Amino acid sequence: MIRTDIEGELGRLHAASFGWALWCCDHRREEAEEVLQTAYVKVMEGSARFDANSSLRTWFFGVIRRTAWEQRKRRWLHEQLLGSWYTSRPATAPTPDPEAMASGSESSRVLLQALSGLPRRQREVLHLVFYQDLTVEEASRVLKISVGTARTHFARGKEQLRQLLAVSEKSRSGENRTEEKHEGE
Amino acid sequence: MKGNSDFHDDQIQDDDLRARFAELRRTEEAATPPFIFPSLGRAERNRRWLTARLIAVGVCVLVAASVFLARLGSPRPERNVKTVASITEWKSPTDFLLKTPGNELLRTVPAIGVWHDYTAVDPAPKHPQTEKKVLP
Numbered sequence: 001m002i003r004t005d006i007e008g009e010l011g012r013l014h015a016a017s018f019g020w021a022l023w024c025c026d027h028r029r030e031e032a033e034e035v036l037q038t039a040y041v042k043v044m045e046g047s048a049r050f051d052a053n054s055s056l057r058t059w060f061f062g063v064i065r066r067t068a069w070e071q072r073k074r075r076w077l078h079e080q081l082l083g084s085w086y087t088s089r090p091a092t093a094p095t096p097d098p099e100a101m102a103s104g105s106e107s108s109r110v111l112l113q114a115l116s117g118l119p120r121r122q123r124e125v126l127h128l129v130f131y132q133d134l135t136v137e138e139a140s141r142v143l144k145i146s147v148g149t150a151r152t153h154f155a156r157g158k159e160q161l162r163q164l165l166a167v168s169e170k171s172r173s174g175e176n177r178t179e180e181k182h183e184g185e
Numbered sequence: 186m187k188g189n190s191d192f193h194d195d196q197i198q199d200d201d202l203r204a205r206f207a208e209l210r211r212t213e214e215a216a217t218p219p220f221i222f223p224s225l226g227r228a229e230r231n232r233r234w235l236t237a238r239l240i241a242v243g244v245c246v247l248v249a250a251s252v253f254l255a256r257l258g259s260p261r262p263e264r265n266v267k268t269v270a271s272i273t274e275w276k277s278p279t280d281f282l283l284k285t286p287g288n289e290l291l292r293t294v295p296a297i298g299v300w301h302d303y304t305a306v307d308p309a310p311k312h313p314q315t316e317k318k319v320l321p
Contacts (some may be wrong), residue, residue, distance in 0.1 A: 007222050014220040019213050033218055044223045045232060108209040130206035162198060165205075 006043060009056050016132055020061050023127045024068035027112070031071065039067045054141050058134070061142040065124075110172070114164035122157030125150055 010017070021032040021039075039060070042048040048063045050056060115123050121143070128139035140150035 010222065011220045015214045015217045018217045019210060022213060029216075037221070037223070040221075041223045041231060105208060105212060107205055108212050111205045111209055126202075127206075130203050131210050158199070158202065161202065 006050065006056075010040065010043070010060065013057055013060060016057070017060060017064060019131060020127070021064050021068065023124065023131075024065055025071075031068075035064060035068045035071055038071075039063045042067065055138070057132075058138050058141050061128070061132075062144065065142060110165065110168050114161055114168055117164050118157055118160055121145075122153045122160065125153040126157045126161065129154060 017039075018032065018036055021036040022029065025031040025035055039048070042063060043050075043060075050059050053059075115126070118126070124143055125136070125139050128134045128142055129136060134142070136150050136154050137147050139154075140147045143150065145153075
């Protein structure tokens with residue numbers, strides 16, 4: 001594939017790629033932008049080369065995932081080396097960015113909240129299948145795991161997500177009822 | 186029949202999840218930053234910068250290695266430090282104070298009949314005694 005072709009394809013994939021980068025960076029927007037740009041630079045420089053063994057989307061999502069992992073590792077190392085500095089700083093817990101959560105609708109917020117309670121691998125598989133409309137096989141290729149493992153993560157993740165959503169729905173309906181009661185009084 | 190209904194329920198729940206994710210995707214796509222593909226110039230600059238850093242590290246390693254080898258090869262200059270005798274040979278400068286008079290008597294086992302620093306004087310010749318006279 002020549003450069004202009006790749007550039008065009010990546011341009012078409014940009015929104016989906018940014019969505020995936022956001023998820024790989026636990027919804028930290030700035031970090032996601034940096035990861036995506038680094039992934040583009042890798043493609044540009046040729047350190048990440050598309051070998052046409054899979055679709056461009058699957059391959060590029062793999063590049064983004066690896067770049068995000070490298071960034072996480074670098075951040076962890078910094079925290080270890082400069083431990084005393086970071087203890088005074090606010091901890092960067094892998095929770096969704098509150099700004100991103102606040103900007104979405106109520107349903108999106110509930111979904112993000114529920115997803116933050118799942119293990120990373122399950123979250124990633126669910127995102128790739130439901131958000132990116134990939135098949136479980138394609139998701140397994142992005143995550144570099146076997147199809148069987150991806151299926152297990154998918155099934156368990158779905159089950160757990162439904163339970164979490166049901167709990168949050170219940171608590172929300174309870175809150176609504178008490179509000180209505182207060183309004184009636 | 187039951188399995189069929191389970192599959193149907195699962196499908197409905199999947200559709201619900203899919204709809205939720207689709208809504209989230211719409212929200213997030215609206216806030217996507219513009220697509221800026223890095224130019225060749227930037228990639229080239231990055232590569233040059235990386236090469237320069239590699240060269241700098243290489244030079245530092247070479248300098249450090251050559252200094253180390255040079256120090257290893259050349260004989261070490263004699264240090265201007267007094268050589269310290271071994272502990273068995275060393276003697277205290279105030280050792281003489283411990284030598285008290287008659288110290289040697291304490292260090293040696295006396296033998297009977299031998300007097301240190303004493304020379305016996307020959308006994309004086311007996312004076313001729315006058316024989317006793319028996320009185321009648």
